[in-house]
Amino acid sequence: MATQEQTILLVDQDHDFLDWATKHLTADGVRILRCDNSDNAVKVVAKTEIDVVIADLQLQPFDGMELLGKIRLTSPETLVILTAGFPSTGQVIEATQQGAHDVMRKEALPFELRPVVENALQVAEDRRGAEHRESEPQATDARVKIIGVSRALQDVFKIVGRVARSDAPVLVTGESGSGKELVATAVHEYSPRRQREFLAINCGAIPENLLESELFGHEKGAFTGAIAKREGRFEQADGGTLFLDEIGEMPLSVQVKLLRVLQDGTFSRVGSNETIKADARIVAATNKNLAEEVSAGRFREDLYYRLNVVEVKLPALRERPEDIPLLAEFFLQKITRKNGMARIRLSSEAISSLQAHHWPGNVRELENTIARACALASSNVLLPADLPLAVAPEQINGLNKAIDSLLDRMPSQGGYKWLQEMIASRALERNDGDFKKASKILGLTQASFREWNSQA
Secondary structure (H helix, E strand, C coil), rough: CCCCCEEEEEEEECHHHHHHHHHHCCCCCEEEEEECCCCHHHHHHCCCCCEEEEEHHHHCCCHHHHHHHHHHHCCCCCEEEEEECCCCCCHHHHHHHCCCEEEEEEEHHHHHHHHHHHHHHHHHHHHHCCCCCCCCCCCCCCCCCCCCCHHHHHHHHHHHHHHCCCCCCCCECCCCCCCCHHHHHHHHHHHCCCCCEEEEECCCCCCCCHHHHHHEEECCCCCCCCCCEEEEEHHHHHCCEEEEEEEEHHHHHHHHHHHHHHHHHCCCCCCCCCCCCCCCCCCEEEECCCCHHHHHHCCHHHHHHHCCCEEEEEHHHHHHHHHHHHHHHHHHHHHHCCCCCCEEEEEEEHCCCCHHCCCCCHHHHHHHHHHHHHHCCCCEEEEHHCCCCCCCHHHHHHHHHHHHHHHHHHCCCCCCHHHHHHHHHHHHHHCCCHHHHHHHHHCCHHHHHHHHCCCC
């Protein structure tokens, strides 16, 4: 922690938490103050020099978000860390926009609070006495809902909150199906441009000879089929945001014209020499490694650096398994409501199966899996056998090794029956002897399961 004495203020209605945090953060040169309501917290900050405030979002008489705003107005040099059981997407982004140093899940505090606070105290020490501009709290439109509570996704929310209020180009990277367009939409919705257009275009889905016209427009007669003048997406997105998905697929010829727009905001329609100026904020996305594409000569280096002012790296679904139950439940509710179906829920075993899956198709694959499971469900509870999960290559390799091991141990006589009994017995063990569940997992009727295992 910092060498000079610094002060931390803990604000929480839970006195057990205050006791724990006080003990956890006690260190030489650190003074810890505490209070159990937001009104008293404002009074303490007004009369005491506080370096770091750690406050719960659920406070009385006003919540942690309002407390953050009051602290930013009265003591802008004080760093605020907000905590919550499960902070929502909107809360993380809005708190970051309003100037919160961090937003943390309470269950992660035993592992992460101390290093985050140490960092905050160091920042406070480094900038003590420096002049800072006040940041006015801004109301946001939380129409974008990105589902997840993982630390990796929380970090994405924080970057979105910081970058949304600027006009800097943003490059969203991540695997296919990971939700890059949702992140781009969030950048727009939490920006001053949110009242204007958000337009998306997939650069890999439009033929090269039409992509330039799609982006920049064309004049009547510019090419065969151009029967009338047409505005391009840049003109249509003037004052708003243009999302260029799969930017790595953009042909080099179009990259040249895009670079000019990023440099000076001007372009010409196809078939015209007239210079048009448009103010569209660019958010691009790719599942490719653009640095490698630059090295291979398939992507312009100067355009890469123009686009990659701020990079948002979206984690793959397998890297945030704690988000899978929330996403699965969200898709279940969405699908059953849309189709007027009775409520369907996931068994704990099904959730475990989902979390163990590799998810090469990421969130898109999870949604499709839940949709197929709902369509084929024979009851209102989904079991592992109801989930049409694709098997990843590494899982196939592991399965092959297990099969080889079984084959090596298989007796020369009655080997097939021995193998059936091994599988059936293991299914029973995994389901605590529940005959119906074990047969369901193996996709067998009860009569067939009895044939597999003479002890069933």
